Amino acid sequence: MxxxxxxxxxxxxxxxxxxxxxxxxxxxxxxxxxxxxxxxxxxxxxxxxxxxxxxxxxxxxxxxxxxxxxxxxxxxxxxxxxxxxxxxxxxxxxxxxxxxxxxxxxxxxxxxxxxxxxxxxxxxxxxxxxxxxxxxxxxxxxxxxxxxxxxxxxxxxxxxxxxxxxxxxxxxxxxxxxxxxxxxxxxxxxxxxxxxxxxxxxxxxxxxxxxxxxxxxxxxxxRRVRTAIAAIPDGTYRAEDTLDDDGVTGHPLTVQVAVTVAGDTMEIDYAGTADQAKSGLNSPFASTVSATLTAIKDIVTGSDVPYNEGTFRPITIKAPLGSFLNPRHPAPVAARMEPIYRAFDSILMALGQAIPERVIACGYDSTYLTSLSILESGGYQVFIEVHGGGWGASAEGDGADGIAQPLSNCTNVPVEMTDMGYDYFRIEEYSLVPDSGGAGRHRGGHGTKRAFRILKDGVRFSIYADRFERPAAGIRGGGSGSPAGCEVVRGNERIPYRSMGSDVLRKGDLLVVRTGGGGGYGAA
Known part of the structure; x- marks a missing residue:
């Protein structure tokens, strides 16, 4: 040839x-x-x-x-x-x-x-x-x-x-x-x-x-990935990160990871990770693989290296069958983005021990997904949105404000589009959350706030998210970002929601969605 x-x-x-x-x-x-x-x-x-x-x-x-x-x-x-x-x-x-x-x-x-x-x-x-x-x-x-x-x-x-x-x-x-x-x-x-x-x-x-x-x-x-891995000191680097809760009992779910570098190869082992959840907070193994590879590529290689099958060849990934990073059928998996973000951040923390100059602080790093739907005589209307949060700060600068997290890259849905397309709610506020990024020499990115006014009775609201209780941590002395939150304002009453749930809203309710900030970098 x-x-x-x-x-x-x-x-x-x-x-x-x-x-x-x-x-x-x-x-x-x-x-x-x-x-x-x-x-x-x-x-x-x-x-x-x-x-x-x-x-x-x-x-x-x-x-x-x-x-x-x-x-x-x-x-x-x-x-x-x-x-x-x-x-x-x-x-x-x-x-x-x-x-x-x-x-x-x-x-x-x-x-x-x-x-x-x-x-x-x-x-x-x-x-x-x-x-x-x-x-x-x-x-x-x-x-x-x-x-x-x-x-x-x-x-x-x-x-x-x-x-x-x-x-x-x-x-x-x-x-x-x-x-x-x-x-x-x-x-x-x-x-x-x-x-x-x-x-x-x-x-x-x-x-x-x-x-x-x-x-x-x-x-x-x-070749490029092998060269980049070979530049990392050999050794095993361990870290863990934790989901707020399992969506049912309120108990947290912990990811444990061991990253082993040997020459120009890398092994990622999630042994010790929590068992699969009874809720949809489970990640099919393919999702775990994707999140792991994305984390490694983000840290180890430059953007000029194409993300293809060759990128994966030097890397071995293991997750215990029956864990929430590799569940057994027929476990529910709808909210699989939450556990894989904890896998993503655990790899950042592990590799930060070996190549600290390449790693940023953890960001909000969660998928905050909400749905507003209604059934009327003409059938269903369904609106789904992924809300952006704050990125972690780095040695080079502040974290980005109010954008999609690293595994998502979704853009926001314009307010004008929702006004034209949906008649059962309107957006009354879309803003950054002041001071929500972790303090530090470089601050974390700020989270966002969306407020939805409900215009009809019978609107079903659903949510899954994370970091309502455990915000993004800073690194090298940087402060933590603010946690996320969600509430409905009904007259003089404020009704808080957990990070997973569903409810039927009333005409006049104000649904307030707030994402978390990113961690700061370095002492202020």
């Missing part, structure tokens, strides 16, 4: 990355729901024929890109790639088959060039509703109550979608079929864009050269 020139490699590899980003832009522009269109809770990528992620949309959700290959392998096990034909696709949202929680639906569309399977175009998006006991399944005691599970399988677009039986099955089991089916269609549109870009590259440069570049992109990332 001929050696590819550095120029060709640079041009083609950047074309792959550009295609993945374009897919992400197409997905969000075509989406129906605010959680995808505005908050951009989605991701896209291109895989090779073996199902290894080659290029991923680094401008969207980190936690969704790290597990594309894991979900794909379960799909390929259900139907071997050799049996695929043009017009087929894989689909799954099964948390126990490489997925995250049920709202995250994965789609893989094969890329054929001259009848040869070259790879896959992939898109994953958080669906506004997938059925279940509520629009935000935070009270389920098993995964069945959280919504419709789509097992990893192969389907045909012409036969099973576009009004076919699979589309009808999904639509019949959800509250807002127009938005959910519309968002899945936006995933197909994104995948078609990925297919077209790879086919065009093959036409321009030849299939053999494109395959070479796909392999070299993985090898390049592997």
């Amino acid at each position: 001929s050696t590819i020139s550095p120029v060709d490699y640079a041009v083609i590899s950047q074309a792959f990355l550009s295609a993945a980003r374009e897919m992400g832009a197409k997905l969000c522009r075509a989406a129906y729901s605010s959680i995808v269109r505005e908050a951009k809770d989605a991701s896209t990528g291109i895989l090779n024929a073996r199902g290894e992620a080659v290029a991923q949309s680094d401008e969207l959700i980190p936690i969704l890109v790290g597990s594309l290959s894991i979900a794909f392998r379960h799909c390929a096990a259900a139907c071997p790639v050799e049996e695929l034909v043009e017009g087929d696709f894989y689909i799954t949202n099964n948390p126990y088959q490489g997925g995250h929680h049920l709202n995250d639906v994965f789609i893989f569309v094969p890329i054929f060039v001259d009848g040869r399977l070259l790879g896959f175009s992939a898109a994953v998006a958080h669906q506004l509703d997938v059925g279940g006991s509520s629009t935000l399944s935070n009270i389920a005691s098993d995964v069945y109550q959280e919504g419709l599970t789509i097992p990893a399988a192969r389907y045909s677009i012409a036969r099973d979608w576009n009004g076919g039986p699979l589309e009808k099955l999904i639509a019949a089991n959800i509250r807002v079929p127009d938005q959910t089916i519309g968002d899945i269609n936006s995933q197909f549109a994104a995948c078609r864009t990925g297919v077209s870009r790879v086919v065009d590259l093959c036409a321009k440069y030849g299939t053999a050269k494109i395959l070479q570049v796909m392999d070299e992109m993985l090898d390049y990332s592997e």
Whole structure:
């Protein structure tokens, strides 16, 4: 096989990355729901024929890109790639088959060039509703109550979608079929864009050269990560972090991690982590893997290293089966972002012992997710939002104020969009929380506040979050950020809420959502 020139490699590899980003832009522009269109809770990528992620949309959700290959392998096990034909696709949202929680639906569309399977175009998006006991399944005691599970399988677009039986099955089991089916269609549109870009590259440069570049992109990332790990002193570094409570009994849940560096390899072992929770505060193993890899890449490598399958090769990840970072089926997993943020922060604290100059203080580092829904004669309306908080400070400066946390990267939903789209509430305040960042030589980022005026009776409010009791800690003498909180103001009464729960609100209520601040860096 001929050696590819550095120029060709640079041009083609950047074309792959550009295609993945374009897919992400197409997905969000075509989406129906605010959680995808505005908050951009989605991701896209291109895989090779073996199902290894080659290029991923680094401008969207980190936690969704790290597990594309894991979900794909379960799909390929259900139907071997050799049996695929043009017009087929894989689909799954099964948390126990490489997925995250049920709202995250994965789609893989094969890329054929001259009848040869070259790879896959992939898109994953958080669906506004997938059925279940509520629009935000935070009270389920098993995964069945959280919504419709789509097992990893192969389907045909012409036969099973576009009004076919699979589309009808999904639509019949959800509250807002127009938005959910519309968002899945936006995933197909994104995948078609990925297919077209790879086919065009093959036409321009030849299939053999494109395959070479796909392999070299993985090898390049592997070399860069191995070099970065080799620069860390060998040893085992331990840390732990704790969730406020298990969502049922009020008892905290602790993550324990041991990070072992040996030459150019790294092992992450979560032995000692708490057993799985009875609530949805459990992380499927694929989510744990994604969060772990994101933490390592954030700390160890620069942004110029592509986030692909090669990044993962030097790293081994272990989590005890039956722990809340690797639960047994059918444990509920809807709120899986909370435990994986504690895994993320525990790795920051562990590696901070080895390379303190590279690590920032912990931020709010939680997914604060709220839902407001109402059932009227015309059917359901559902609004879901992810609220940003404060980032941790670093040796170089203050933490960022009021933005998405490291595993999320969601944007805020504009107030103007909610005013146009929803008639059962309005946003009366959106602001930063003063002095919520931890004090220090560099302060932590400030949290945010949103106040929703409820305009109709019977609006169901649901929430899951963390750091209501244990705020983000500072480092090197920096102070802790403020905790998060939530309350309803009803006349002269203030009704506080825990970090997980659900209630029915009344017309005139003011729902106040407040996120936490980030930790400070260094003594003031």
